[in-house]
Amino acid sequence: MAALNERTIRVGARDLHVGSTGSGPAVVLLHGGGPGASGVANWSRNIDALAEHFTVHIPDMPGYGKSTKHIEHDDPFGDLAASIRGLLDELDIDKAHLVGNSYGGAAALRLALDRPDRVNRMVLNGPGGIGTTKAPPTKGLNALLGYYGGDGPSRKKMDDFIRTYLVADPGSVTDDVIEGRYQDSLDPEVIKNPPLRRPSGKNALRTLWRMDITRDRRLKSCEVPTLVMWGTEDKINRPSGGPALAHTMPHADLYLASGIGHWVQWEAPDLFNTMAIDFLRGEAGR
Numbered sequence: 001m002a003a004l005n006e007r008t009i010r011v012g013a014r015d016l017h018v019g020s021t022g023s024g025p026a027v028v029l030l031h032g033g034g035p036g037a038s039g040v041a042n043w044s045r046n047i048d049a050l051a052e053h054f055t056v057h058i059p060d061m062p063g064y065g066k067s068t069k070h071i072e073h074d075d076p077f078g079d080l081a082a083s084i085r086g087l088l089d090e091l092d093i094d095k096a097h098l099v100g101n102s103y104g105g106a107a108a109l110r111l112a113l114d115r116p117d118r119v120n121r122m123v124l125n126g127p128g129g130i131g132t133t134k135a136p137p138t139k140g141l142n143a144l145l146g147y148y149g150g151d152g153p154s155r156k157k158m159d160d161f162i163r164t165y166l167v168a169d170p171g172s173v174t175d176d177v178i179e180g181r182y183q184d185s186l187d188p189e190v191i192k193n194p195p196l197r198r199p200s201g202k203n204a205l206r207t208l209w210r211m212d213i214t215r216d217r218r219l220k221s222c223e224v225p226t227l228v229m230w231g232t233e234d235k236i237n238r239p240s241g242g243p244a245l246a247h248t249m250p251h252a253d254l255y256l257a258s259g260i261g262h263w264v265q266w267e268a269p270d271l272f273n274t275m276a277i278d279f280l281r282g283e284a285g286r
Contacts, residue, residue: 002048004040004058008066011086017066018059018087022051025120026096027280028084029058030104032262033128033196034166035147036158036185038065041177042101045269046276053277054097059087061104063195065184071195074203075210077129080107081114088118097280101125101265102237103196109213112224122226123276125264126234129213130241140165140235140262147185148194158182168233168261219248226252227279229272231260253279 004019019040027050031042039058040047050056060067062083072079084107088096097120100108105127112119137145143161147153159178163170213219226249230242239256246254255275257264265272 001040001044002051004047009087009090011083011090014062014068014070014083016059016062016068016083016087018057018091020055020057021047022054022056024054025280026088026091026093027054027056028088028096028098029056030084030098030100030108031058031061031064032101033061033064033103034144034161034181035153035190035194036181036183037061037103038184041180041184042104043265046265046273049269049273050099050277053281057087057091057096059084061107061195063190069187069189069193069195073197074206076196077106077110077211077213078114081111084108084111085115085118094118095120097121097123099123099125099276099280100127102262103128106130106211106213112222112226113213113216113218116222116224119224121280121282122224123229123279124226124245125229125272126231126237126239126262127213127228127241127245128237129211130237131212131214131244133208133212133215135238138235138238141237144236145196145198148191148197152191153182153185155179155182158185165235166262167267168231168259169267172267214244214248219245220250222249223251225279227275228252228254229257229264229275230254231257231262231264231267233260234262236262 006019029043063071098108105124106129230239
């Protein structure tokens with residue numbers, strides 16, 4: 001992977017760790033919310049290809065990696081969207097492409113709803129927050145949310161989570177990836193206060209509804225051109241979320257990757273990179 005310009009940027013009350021590379025229009029890559037996730041690790045098979053066409057910024061999302069761990073749990077996607085917008089301000093970027101996986105996809109979509117003037121085009125890879133109040137959580141999402149529960153984090157839990165739920169082909173993930181994610185999941189601050197967890201307390205129902213983006217009426221009028229990619233074997237976020245977005249958003253195209261799990265960008269990097277680059281350059285889609 002190409003050398004990154006890595007730095008820590010103050011955004012409001014948080015420090016966000018960001019790596020940047022490439023040249024051209026700005027693209028921000030937003031990683032998923034599983035235990036031990038971080039920006040560069042999530043997008044390791046995509047950064048070089050995208051950097052041939054764009055200036056790529058890869059932050060550790062609030063709550064993850066080397067960034068400040070605090071998250072506003074009453075409205076997590078709104079909080080993340082505000083943080084991304086603040087990062088764009090600090091990077092002096094008026095408008096950027098957003099590429100979001102899972103948790104990061106939900107954050108990207110929320111930013112496009114809150115401030116469409118700051119988003120050029122989006123690629124959403126199995127985004128979270130799609131129809132989450134309309135069905136019970138998947139087994140994969142339960143495994144994610146339960147990672148820090150019970151006896152706490154373990155390497156076995158991490159192995160089971162990634163190889164059972166993140167990918168369709170367990171052999172596509174090396175032991176080094178498992179070990180790296182496991183070690184990154186052991187931050188004492190995260191163990192004490194996981195960034196992604198089940199809503200609780202007196203505002204739990206309100207939070208749950210806020211996190212279901214399909215209940216946001218603005219979705220029907222979102223003008224941001226969007227490519228939705230979803231693995232047909234996704235066990236975290238139901239693939240039915242793809243058609244739901246395509247039928248609701250006026251400028252959303254959908255691609256279902258056959259035989260691929262939640263990590264399309266990892267299991268099918270050549271497919272993902274080609275489609276994302278073409279779409280962001282305006283050479284595919286609307």
